Amino acid sequence: MGLDATAYAAASAPQENTDSVVSGSEENRGVAVIGGGVLGMYLAYKLRNEGKEVTIFEAASHSGGLASGDEIGSYTWDRFYHVILMSDLNTRGLLEDLGIADKLNWGTTRTGFFVGGELYSMSDTLEFLRFPPLSLIDKLRLGATIFFAARIRNWRRLEKVLAVDWLTRWSGKRVVEKIWMPLLRCKLGDNARTASAAFIWSTIARMYAARRSGIKKEMFGYVEGGYDVILRALQERLDEIGVKTVFNARVGGIVDSSDGATVNWNESEARNFDDVVLTVPTPVVAKMCGQMPDAEVERLNGVTYQGIACASLLLKKPLGPYYVTNITDDWVPFTGVIEMTALVDRENFGGNALVYLPCYLTQEDDFWNKTDDEIEELFVSTLDRMYPEFERSDVLVFKVARARNVLAVSTLNYSETYLPPVRTSLGHVFTVNSAQIANGTLNVNETLGIADTKFAELMEHLHDASPGQTKSQELSE
Ligand SMILES: Cc1cc2nc3c(=O)[nH]c(=O)nc-3n(C[C@H](O)[C@H](O)[C@H](O)COP(=O)(O)OP(=O)(O)OC[C@H]3O[C@@H](n4cnc5c(N)ncnc54)[C@H](O)[C@@H]3O)c2cc1C
Incomplete structure (x- = not known):
């Protein structure tokens, strides 16, 4: 042969x-x-x-x-943060097959927003209604967009329009600037401008399904010991x-x-x-x-691939109470803050807090050239500015993981033009x-x-x- x-x-x-x-x-x-x-x-x-x-x-x-583990100090946990949603039936089915479904723990989590140098909780409807950066009209439009998007079945036509244009049509310019673009950047970095509306639709649909199949509150799951x-x-x-x-x-x-x-x-x-x-x-x-x-x-x-450089930090104390903090201020070099120990018991890490600082990157981004030491200095000094309680001496471990080809970005007409x-x-x-x-x-x-x-x-x-x-x-x- x-x-x-x-x-x-x-x-x-x-x-x-x-x-x-x-x-x-x-x-x-x-x-x-x-x-x-x-x-x-x-x-x-x-x-x-x-x-x-x-x-x-x-x-x-x-x-x-991408799902594999890493040594973070003397603890093994995911190289990149992972959670399982209640609606992840394929994943849960696999855990059943493997006889480890009983190792799955569930918890409710809170979501934060870092806007204009301030940290806000946006974990329930009341907090959403109080959220200062948006007017009442903005909030109604944002809520209506999410409600409407979660009910769309024919996503194919959404592939023909850019996410940013579609969102501007439904939510208005201010909501796009203050909420949607920062959220898209959290997931896509500079690819946020080239993603089609199908991307934002599928993200909303996944989060909505998580709430539907849970108890209306967002429930996240993890397996003891990590992925x-x-x-x-x-x-x-x-x-x-x-x-x-x-x-x-x-x-x-x-x-x-x-x-x-x-x-x-x-x-x-x-x-x-x-x-x-x-x-x-x-x-x-x-x-x-x-x-x-x-x-x-x-x-x-x-196919446009999204890459990531992601720092894992073991800290003496948590930064805040949120599993995910979305960041809208563009001086912050990472695209979000993920506090794994807002979900996973800190006992798993000797009482310390496990935090991930992801930075989603295009293939051309200069950030790829930064050394681990440069990233550490940049990220730690940013935490210093963001969190008044944070002290540099809190950092016990700082590690950087990088992956070039993480996600195929859903660009315009993706399924016809590029899907292999x-x-x-x-x-x-x-x-x-x-x-x-x-x-x-x-x-x-x-x-x-x-x-x-x-x-x-x-x-x-x-x-x-x-x-x-x-x-x-x-x-x-
Ligand atoms: C930051 C981040 C957060 C995430 N969070 C979540 C989450 O919360 N929940 C969730 O469900 N999922 C999450 N994911 C997604 C999840 O990790 C992926 O869906 C999944 O791991 C993809 O698996 P894969 O096998 O398709 O790709 P990969 O994991 O990329 O596997 C490809 C494999 O091919 C190997 N390979 C590449 N080139 C060669 C070669 N030339 N020869 C031989 N082998 C090669 C690589 O080493 C790799 O092992 C996250 C991913 C990232 C990066």
């Missing part, structure tokens, strides 16, 4: 890399899943349950991608059912041939498969698949990735949903001739 692929492998400079090879995986068949984030792991789980031979290739030394616990349980399940995972395997090329596709990784390793499914971001797909025609590469590279189809022009290469979330709120629930909705189409086109019997059937016999 795959003469081209053999030539590719032979041409690459060979390197000793035995670490990344899983023993017992020499058979050249089955499905390769590229990317061991939540999506790749869940897709592998589903494929294996349909009886497929599955191998995951993951560039990092561990699975989980790391979920990922470990999922990885254990994958190992148990026979999914092979090759860690430390950076895939550099996929070569399609008449009877399969070859995965080339770490510039020295190659293995043939019946099919390859790519769960990585679209620019990475384009780079990997050198045989794709220009138009396809252009479409893949046309499951089938690529290469016969044995398929894409199931988060860029297929048409309207832009990236979360684990939607990510699992993409795997579920694309699965039938994927199964229909796979060539792999693994026996139809599922692993669960085999285990029960």
Whole structure:
């Protein structure tokens, strides 16, 4: 199989890399899943349950991608902050499957707004009505916009108009300046001006669903130990059912041939498969698949990706009572303040507070060039200005995590122009990735949903001739 692929492998400079090879995986068949984030792991789980031979290739030394954990001082918690909503039925279903649903804790949280150098609570209707930066008319228009948006079913027409124009039409200029633009910037940084109205619609719909399925108050959930616990349980399940995972395997090329596709990784390793499914971001797909025609590469590279630099801080005391504080003042360099310990018991962190300071970035932003020390100085001095009770000596740990390709921004006409189809022009290469979330709120629930909705189409086109019997059937016999 795959003469081209053999030539590719032979041409690459060979390197000793035995670490990344899983023993017992020499058979050249089955499905390769590229990317061991939540999506790749869940897709592998589903494929294996349909009886497929599955191998995951993951560039990092561990699975989980954006959802993975990190050492924050002597505590392990999410590298990027994560919560689960009551309405996240796919995520909750997975926790049930993994037998860890009992580790899920729920709490109500409060929301703050930092406007004109002052911190306001905006956690219920009364506080909203009292919120000084807006007049009563502004508030009525804002409330009506949210109420109306949450009831829209046909989001496709919202893709044809910019979020900022749509919001100005419904809420008025002042509300857009004072509330919507800062909120959009909190999620999209400078991409806020290019997002379509479908993005704001889906954000509102997600928050509204959370309130509907909860007890009218916003309820957020987390698993004791953070997302790391979920990922470990999922990885254990994958190992148990026979999914092979090759860690430390950076895939550099996929070569399609008449009877399969070859995965080339770490510039020295190659293995043939019946099919390859790519769960990585679209620019990475384009780079990997050198045989794709220009138009396809252009479409893949046309997706606007949102990046993030996010600081995690372990503090001696909390900053305030809010899980999320939205920031409208543009002198603040981070786009929000997330106090994880407004939700999670501080006992989990030795009585300290865990705070995230996210900064959402376009690919071109100069912020990418800042060192960790520069970011620490900038962020800590900003906290000093924002919170009178904050002292620099409160900071026990300051860490920065960065990710370039976090979210495919829902730009104008996204689903027609950019959304990648499951089938690529290469016969044995398929894409199931988060860029297929048409309207832009990236979360684990939607990510699992993409795997579920694309699965039938994927199964229909796979060539792999693994026996139809599922692993669960085999285990029960
Ligand atoms: C700041 C932030 C906050 C978030 N908050 C929440 C939240 O509160 N609730 C929620 O549900 N979700 C949240 N999310 C979203 C959630 O993390 C994602 O939906 C989910 O992790 C996406 O998974 P994925 O597998 O699609 O992508 P990724 O996690 O990006 O996985 C892709 C994987 O591919 C690997 N890879 C890339 N290139 C290669 C290569 N060449 N070869 C091999 N492997 C490669 C990467 O290492 C990675 O592991 C948040 C995300 C961020 C960044």
